[in-house]
């Protein structure tokens with residue numbers, strides 16, 4: 001089955017807050033670039049109920065599965081055969097290099113985010129200080145052995161792990177749609193900034209062609225592909 005890659009438009013969240021990841025496409029659950037309270041107030045816990053409020057001394061994005069954000073009502077249509085995911089990875093110090101994982105949770109309020117779409121893309125940013133820039137995968141495949149129908153709800157989870165192994169979580173809620181019903185994604189909302197390079201470490205099985213999954217076809221003419229530096233010296237990056 002040929003998969004027609006029709007992509008969506010998104011908006012860019014360019015608010016200048018210094019922390020964490022921002023999912024720019026599909027739209028995230030909401031702004032979770034937020035911290036409050038102190039570690040003393042929570043006695044070392046990552047989050048702590050303070051009456052009806054919660055305190056997040058380390059920031060919300062450290063909380064599995066969706067960075068402290070509940071399921072949202074405003075879903076983005078996303079292609080049933082997989083589609084684009086774009087995000088800004090450099091909103092937190094210490095992420096000069098990072099591994100990116102993208103998972104799917106099935107249902108309106110997914111019981112888990114255990115269906116792997118992208119496993120372990122290494123990003124190499126220009127610095128370990130917060131940096132600007134967007135990274136976009138135009139055709140994130142559906143997880144192996146998962147089939148969904150038009151109209152099904154799901155959640156895309158983007159995880160970024162720092163050099164020390166701790167992970168930031170962020171989610172976008174979607175409804176699966178026919179590719180032709182999804183607004184086109186193009187270079188305006190899906191692009192790779194030149195200062196971020198990457199190295200594909202692992203892929204899910206559906207990234208490879210097999211009889212079960214559609215061949216990953218990308219409308220390459222829509223994108224100005226940037227050359228990506230793939231050679232990475234581990235000795236240099238794990239500083």
Ligand SMILES: *[C@@H]1O[C@H](CO)[C@@H](O)[C@H](O)[C@H]1NC(C)=O
Pocket residue numbers: 026027028029030031072074075076
């Ligand atoms: C959904 O609504 C929240 C709260 O208004 C907003 O922050 C978020 O960006 C919206 N997401 C989408 C996909 O529209």
Ligand SMILES: *[C@@H]1O[C@H](CO)[C@@H](O)[C@H](O)[C@H]1NC(C)=O
Pocket residue numbers: 034035036050053054055056
């Ligand atoms: C701390 O931030 C969270 C998330 O924005 C908010 O829900 C909570 O009310 C805040 N807590 C206080 C005490 O302001």
Ligand SMILES: *[C@@H]1O[C@H](CO)[C@@H](O)[C@H](O)[C@H]1NC(C)=O
Pocket residue numbers: 072073074075108151152153175
């Ligand atoms: C998908 O989620 C929306 C709320 O965002 C809900 O109104 C709708 O009923 C859900 N669809 C299904 C098939 O559960």
Ligand SMILES: *[C@@H]1O[C@H](CO)[C@@H](O)[C@H](O)[C@H]1NC(C)=O
Pocket residue numbers: 105106107110111112113114
């Ligand atoms: C994750 O959720 C799915 C339903 O979406 C369920 O079938 C599966 O058993 C769950 N996996 C785990 C490890 O709980």
Ligand SMILES: *[C@@H]1O[C@H](CO)[C@@H](O)[C@H](O)[C@H]1NC(C)=O
Pocket residue numbers: 144145205
């Ligand atoms: C998908 O299903 C096939 C056949 O049942 C199985 O061999 C394979 O391990 C499954 N892949 C994953 C990632 O679960």
Ligand SMILES: *[C@@H]1O[C@H](CO)[C@@H](O)[C@H](O)[C@H]1NC(C)=O
Pocket residue numbers: 008009183184185186187188
């Ligand atoms: C990208 O696609 C949207 C429609 O989805 C269109 O409005 C916009 O002009 C396109 N931008 C470019 C640069 O092609």
Ligand SMILES: *[C@@H]1O[C@H](CO)[C@@H](O)[C@H](O)[C@H]1NC(C)=O
Pocket residue numbers: 135136137138190191192198223224225226228
């Ligand atoms: C961004 O870089 C990744 C890794 O090289 C690549 O798979 C993807 O297609 C690029 N995105 C765009 C929009 O060119």
